[in-house]
Amino acid sequence: GEDVEQSLFLSVREGDSSVINCTYTDSSSTYLYWYKQEPGAGLQLLTYIFSNMDMKQDQRLTVLLNKKDKHLSLRIADTQTGDSAIYFCAEIPYSGAGSYQLTFGKGTKLSVIP
Amino acid sequence: DTGVSQDPRHKITKRGQNVTFRCDPISEHNRLYWYRQTLGQGPEFLTYFQNEAQLEKSRLLSDRFSAERPKGSFSTLEIQRTEQGDSAMYLCASREGAGSPLHFGNGTRLTVT
Numbered sequence: 505g506e507d508v509e510q511s512l513f514l515s516v517r518e519g520d521s522s523v524i525n526c527t528y529t530d531s532s533s534t535y536l537y538w539y540k541q542e543p544g545a546g547l548q549l550l551t552y553i554f555s556n557m558d559m560k561q562d563q564r565l566t567v568l569l570n571k572k573d574k575h576l577s578l579r580i581a582d583t584q585t586g587d588s589a590i591y592f593c594a595e596i597p598y599s600g601a602g603s604y605q606l607t608f609g610k611g612t613k614l615s616v617i618p
Numbered sequence: 619d620t621g622v623s624q625d626p627r628h629k630i631t632k633r634g635q636n637v638t639f640r641c642d643p644i645s646e647h648n649r650l651y652w653y654r655q656t657l658g659q660g661p662e663f664l665t666y667f668q669n670e671a672q673l674e675k676s677r678l679l680s681d682r683f684s685a686e687r688p689k690g691s692f693s694t695l696e697i698q699r700t701e702q703g704d705s706a707m708y709l710c711a712s713r714e715g716a717g718s719p720l721h722f723g724n725g726t727r728l729t730v731t
Binding site (some may be wrong): 535546548549594596603604607609610 | 659674716723
């Protein structure tokens, strides 16, 4: 089946690192994505990783992929108050229909304490 | 690159009325998607266009919903005889190729009273 799971809430202090975790079920997923959503806004692409990679780093963001455990994580270094938002993990499950549509988790709400 | 544009940002309508939303994708993107997002949930796929062809529809897309992309550029999503359960954020996204990232608009928030 196609299912993406995330913990719903995470609270960290400003300056600390945040780690947001995600598990997915479709082992044939080719790309995995992290999106950020601020209140009342659409989804902003943060980063993505191809399934043949284990890690990707982009400035303060580090993505780790464990294909064996179907586990994806997003680490935000030196978390700032502006990082407070909902973070969504998404995969492209194998659909066979060619749409390559993304399946999203329910999102993790990150609260940064000043 | 002006991004994906959606109009209107907010729509309040009475139950039973029809509503139509518009999406203008990024100009060179031939793939366009509609998603629906309710409170506390992630976006759920509704339908997909490649150029002007509607190639996939979710079972979430009831008969009251119809989407078009007549010239392969902008798209419209119409909901007929709206119900309170239709209240949600309707998100449009586009992409250049099959595996490339989806770029989302800011959505249209629909409230059915």
